[in-house]
Amino acid sequence: xxxxxxxxxxxxxxxxxxxxxxxxxxxxxxxxxxxxxxxxxxxxxxxxxxxxxxxxxxxxxxxxxxxxxxxxxxxxxxxxxxxxxxxxxxxxxxxxxxxxxxxxxxxxxxxxxxxxxxxxxxxxxxxxxxxxxxxxxxxxxxxxxxxxxxxxxxxxxxxxxxxxxxxxxxxxxxxxxxxxxxxxxxxxxxxxxxxxxxxxxxxxxxxxxxxxxxxxxxxxxxxxxxxxxxxxxxxxxxxxxxxxxxxxxxx
Numbered sequence: 001x002x003x004x005x006x007x008x009x010x011x012x013x014x015x016x017x018x019x020x021x022x023x024x025x026x027x028x029x030x031x032x033x034x035x036x037x038x039x040x041x042x043x044x045x046x047x048x049x050x051x052x053x054x055x056x057x058x059x060x061x062x063x064x065x066x067x068x069x070x071x072x073x074x075x076x077x078x079x080x081x082x083x084x085x086x087x088x089x090x091x092x093x094x095x096x097x098x099x100x101x102x103x104x105x106x107x108x109x110x111x112x113x114x115x116x117x118x119x120x121x122x123x124x125x126x127x128x129x130x131x132x133x134x135x136x137x138x139x140x141x142x143x144x145x146x147x148x149x150x151x152x153x154x155x156x157x158x159x160x161x162x163x164x165x166x167x168x169x170x171x172x173x174x175x176x177x178x179x180x181x182x183x184x185x186x187x188x189x190x191x192x193x194x195x196x197x198x199x200x201x202x203x204x205x206x207x208x209x210x211x212x213x214x215x216x217x218x219x220x221x222x223x224x225x226x227x228x229x230x231x232x233x234x235x236x237x238x239x240x241x242x243x244x245x246x247x248x249x250x251x
């Protein structure tokens with residue numbers, strides 16, 4: 001949102017669509033991400049999750065005000081982390097890794113849902129996506145990271161619905177990829193711990209705050225931007241292809 005405003009290259013449709021998409025992510029998707037952690041942990045043996053009030057899709061159980069504000073400003077935010085006790089798992093490291101990875105999986109599922117909506121709209125009422133009444137051709141024809149918002153004739157202006165879907169899908173995939181970075185406190189670190197000795201894991205937990213500061217500094221310097229962008233685009237290509245399969249016969 002902030003980057004869009006600073007670029008001065010935006011329309012009111014874009015701003016309104018981004019606001020609506022951020023609200024959907026803050027009140028629906030981030031809680032879904034945390035619920036996926038909680039549900040998985042509960043299934044694997046941590047029955048105290050429900051007593052902690054996190055086995056719920058109620059946004060009030062998960063929203064972090066600062067994380068929600070950051071989501072609005074820079075497109076990356078967070079919810080309150082789910083307190084998981086790995087001692088309740090039969091295999092603590094494996095249980096934590098599975099629990100952690102289910103958060104990004106929830107974001108991928110949410111993005112796939114958005115892509116399916118895009119296909120449904122493009123097949124049934126394509127004009128809804130565009131502001132100039134064109135767009136009767138099926139989507140998914142351009143080899144570009146945002147392939148579902150271009151047609152072979154070139155760029156076509158989007159309606160507020162088109163911008164909303166674009167932002168919704170790309171932010172979900174960006175969150176999924178970002179959370180898999182193997183640096184604490186991100187979900188990917190729990191997967192990394194599966195392959196590290198206990199001494200190394202305890203050391204990382206002890207200095208987790210320092211690792212968080214290092215992560216923030218690296219993000220500020222753009223250290224991950226290239227890799228994250230490439231991974232997000234690859235994931236987008238794959239999910240776009242998958243979402244389009246049921247509609248291929250109608251193209």
